[in-house]
Every structure is written in C-alpha cells, then in structure tokens.
Amino acid sequence: xxxxxxxxxxxxxxxxxxxxxxxxxxxxxxxxxxxxxxxxxxxxxxxxxxxxxxxxxxxxxxxxxxxxxxxxxxxxxxxxxxxxxxxxxxxxxxxxxxxxxxxxxxxxxxxxxxxxxxxxxxxxxxxxxxxxxxxxxxxxxxxxxxxxxxxxxxxxxxxxxxxxxxxxxxxxxxxxxxxxxxxxxxxxxxxxxxxxxxxxxxxxxxxxxxxxxxxxxxxxxxxxxxxxxxxxxxxxxxxxxxxxxxxxxxxxxxxxxxxxxxxxxxxxxxxxxxxxxxxxxxxxxxxxxxxxxxxxxxxxxxxxxxxxxxxxx
Amino acid sequence: xxxxxxxxxxxxxxxxxxxxxxxxxxxxxxxxxxxxxxxxxxxxxxxxxxxxxxxxxxxxxxxxxxxxxxxxxxxxxxxxxxxxxxxxxxxxxxxxxxxxxxxxxxxxxxxxxxxxxxxxx
Numbered sequence: 001x002x003x004x005x006x007x008x009x010x011x012x013x014x015x016x017x018x019x020x021x022x023x024x025x026x027x028x029x030x031x032x033x034x035x036x037x038x039x040x041x042x043x044x045x046x047x048x049x050x051x052x053x054x055x056x057x058x059x060x061x062x063x064x065x066x067x068x069x070x071x072x073x074x075x076x077x078x079x080x081x082x083x084x085x086x087x088x089x090x091x092x093x094x095x096x097x098x099x100x101x102x103x104x105x106x107x108x109x110x111x112x113x114x115x116x117x118x119x120x121x122x123x124x125x126x127x128x129x130x131x132x133x134x135x136x137x138x139x140x141x142x143x144x145x146x147x148x149x150x151x152x153x154x155x156x157x158x159x160x161x162x163x164x165x166x167x168x169x170x171x172x173x174x175x176x177x178x179x180x181x182x183x184x185x186x187x188x189x190x191x192x193x194x195x196x197x198x199x200x201x202x203x204x205x206x207x208x209x210x211x212x213x214x215x216x217x218x219x220x221x222x223x224x225x226x227x228x229x230x231x232x233x234x235x236x237x238x239x240x241x242x243x244x245x246x247x248x249x250x251x252x253x254x255x256x257x258x259x260x261x262x263x264x265x266x267x268x269x270x271x272x273x274x275x276x277x278x279x280x281x282x283x284x285x286x287x288x289x290x291x292x293x294x295x296x297x298x299x300x301x302x303x304x305x306x307x308x309x310x311x312x313x
Numbered sequence: 314x315x316x317x318x319x320x321x322x323x324x325x326x327x328x329x330x331x332x333x334x335x336x337x338x339x340x341x342x343x344x345x346x347x348x349x350x351x352x353x354x355x356x357x358x359x360x361x362x363x364x365x366x367x368x369x370x371x372x373x374x375x376x377x378x379x380x381x382x383x384x385x386x387x388x389x390x391x392x393x394x395x396x397x398x399x400x401x402x403x404x405x406x407x408x409x410x411x412x413x414x415x416x417x418x419x420x421x422x423x424x425x426x427x428x429x430x431x432x433x434x
Contacts (some may be wrong), residue, residue: 145381
C-alpha cells in the first residue's frame with residue numbers, strides 16, 4: 001500500500017514525464033499547481049469525511065484532477081495560446097500557423113536594418129541593460145552580505161534562522177528577476193515560485209534548501225549580475241551617448257560654433273570643415289541602430305542565461 | 314473505421330476551450346470573495362457528473378491564461394496548514410469582458426439550437 005505522499009510523488013513524476021519537451025517554466029508551473037491542488041484537496045476531503053482511508057480519498061481526488069497525459073495536453077495547448085509578454089511577434093505568429101519553429105526569432109519579425117526600432121524586444125533589452133546596473137549591484141550586495149553573515153553567525157544559536165532567511169531570500173530574488181526577464185526580454189520564466197513540500201519536516205526542508213541546486217545557482221546568478229550589469233550599462237550608455245553626440249554634431253557646429261572634428265596632434269591642430277558634420281549625423285544614426293541590434297541580442301542571450309540558471313529541471 | 318470515442322474527445326476538446334474560459338470567468342465574477350483552484354474545481358464539478366466539461370487539473374492553465382489577459386488577478390496566501398494557495402478574483406476588465414462573452418454565448422446558443430432544431434430546413 002502506497003502512502004499518500006508516495007501517490008502524490010508518483011503522480012507528479014508521471015505529469016513531469018508527460019510534459020517532456022515542454023518549456024521548463026511551464027513544467028514547473030504545472031507541477032506546482034498539481035501539488036497545491038492534490039494536497040489542499042486531500043486535507044479538505046479528509047476533514048469532511050473520516051470513514052475512508054487516506055489513499056482511497058487521494059485516488060478519487062487524482063481521478064477528478066485528470067490523467068497526467070490529459071493535464072499535460074491542457075497545459076501544452078493553453079501555453080501555445082498564451083505566449084510570454086513580447087513574444088507575440090509577427091514572425092512567431094507566422095511560424096505558429098505554418099507549424100515551423102516554435103517561438104520564431106524576433107530578427108525575422110522586424111526585417112531590415114532599421115526594423116529593429118519597431119521591435120519591442122530591442123527596447124526591452126535596452127531598458128534591461130540600463131537598469132541592470134542597479135539590480136546587479138543590489139543582487140550582488142545582498143548575495144555577498146547574506147552568505148557572509150550566514151557563515152559568520154553559524155556557530156551561534158541564531159545561525160540557523162538567519163541562514164534560512166538569507167537562503168530563502170536568494171530564491172525569492174531569483175524569482176523576481178525571472179519576472180523581470182520575462183517582462184522585458186520575453187523569455188518564458190516561472191510564473192509561480194517553486195513548490196515546497198509541506199509534509200517534510202523542517203530538517204528535510206532545510207537540507208533541500210542548503211543542498212539544492214536551485215539555491216546555489218540562484219546565488220551564482222545574483223553574483224554574476226554585478227559584472228554583467230556593469231558591462232551592459234556601460235555599453236548601453238556609451239553607445240547611446242556617442243550616437244547622440246554624432247547625430248547632433250551639425251547643430252553644435254553650425255548653431256553654437258563648437259569645433260567638431262578637431263584633432264590635436266602636439267602643436268598641430270587640425271580642424272575638419274563644418275560641412276562634414278552631416279556625415280557624422282548619418283554615422284550617429286547608424287551607430288544608434290547598431291546599438292538597438294546589440295540590445296536585442298544581449299536580451300536574447302541574457303534570457304537564455306537566466307533560464308539556464310534560474311529554472312530548475 | 315471511425316473511432317467514435319476519439320471523435321467525441323476531439324469534439325469535446327474543441328468545444329470546451331472557449332466555454333471553460335467563459336465558465337471560470339463567470340464563476341469568479343459572481344463570487345463575492347477570491348477563490349483558490351481547489352474551490353473553483355469543486356464549483357465546476359458541483360452541478361452533476363454530466364455537467365462536468367473539464368477535469369479539475371485542466372482549469373489551472375485556463376486560470377493562468379485569463380490572468381495573463383488581465384481578466385483575473387491573483388494573490389498567493391499561506392494557509393494555516395498545507396501548501397500556500399493562489400486566490401483568484403475577477404478584475405474590472407474581467408467583469409466587462411464577461412458581459413460581451415455572455416452575449417456571444419447567447420447568440421451562439423440560439424444559433425446552434427436553431428440549427429439543431431431544424432429551423433433552417
């Protein structure tokens with residue numbers, strides 16, 4: 001006779017198997033939904049009626065919930081109907097209707113060099129690059145402080161609760177970052193925090209928290225966001241500033257008589273004639289557009305990176 | 314050879330994809346308080362066995378899809394015992410959308426009833 005815990009675990013692993021090949025984040029959501037439902041239902045039904053055994057009740061609950069294959073099918077079809085924010089690009093829709101590819105690369109959706117300005121993913125990527133210096137700094141400081149404090153107080157009696165709080169906060173921050181990544185970069189990330197099995201004792205839960213891959217991958221991600229944030233922010237700001245300066249150079253040159261295109265080589269000062277400055281404008285527009293392409297590319301890579309580290313298998 | 318059960322399943326699946334959204338949205342607009350998945354599942358299945366169009370497990374992706382469209386909103390709350398629960402409630406837009414969906418449903422229903430009743434013969 002299987003215990004209810006075993007039955008639930010079997011159901012979840014069957015559901016996971018039935019969802020093989022689906023998006024990792026979808027699988028995580030589906031498992032969390034199922035576990036919440038089965039445990040809540042079991043608790044409620046047992047309270048109402050105490051004549052039947054736990055496993056009998058659970059079997060009927062599972063029957064009402066649906067076969068793993070059926071439920072997996074429901075998640076797949078609803079997931080296909082609701083892509084993550086920004087993922088609904090013309091190319092994705094075309095790809096979906098023609099049955100080619102899955103999400104359709106945004107690059108095809110906004111063709112041509114200048115099409116990038118119409119692509120929400122490029123703008124999302126740019127915003128992400130600009131704010132990542134703030135989020136990156138916060139994540140890094142919190143991750144380092146948290147771990148250092150936890151290690152420091154470990155020998156004291158308050159060590160365990162402090163460590164638990166910090167480890168949980170790493171998971172929480174990672175979840176929030178996932179929401180940010182989905183909103184700005186269009187990469188499907190978990191929409192629910194991962195499920196903690198409430199039937200486990202606090203010792204077992206602590207063990208999972210301490211030794212779980214998810215905790216430490218989240219921590220590593222938080223740490224890495226500082227250097228990445230600095231690089232992203234610097235790139236975005238520098239490129240935008242240079243582009244803008246180039247674009248407005250005719251105004252500065254003709255309107256304000258500022259020396260544009262001056263090269264100082266020792267005592268020799270070489271001044272480019274002002275009528276060259278419109279060329280600089282063209283160059284500036286080109287550079288700004290390249291920056292947008294870069295932002296879109298960075299967004300795509302960062303999305304993949306976040307998914308690899310923050311979504312557990 | 315036509316697999317009757319397979320045909321029936323396929324038809325039911327196609328039919329249910331819109332109606333389940335309508336039913337869930339309607340339940341949440343009518344409800345005075347936020348509900349969590351298990352309660353909604355109970356309500357869906359509460360009529361009688363014949364009325365059940367959807368397995369309880371299949372309502373969760375629909376709820377999430379409705380939330381993604383802004384028709385529902387949800388909060389996660391801890392429960393005294395057992396796992397945390399996600400409580401759903403309808404948004405103002407959700408209530409508005411329900412009115413247009415209800416009108417569409419009434420039209421569809423009248424149309425199908427008429428066809429089935431032989432009105433256009």
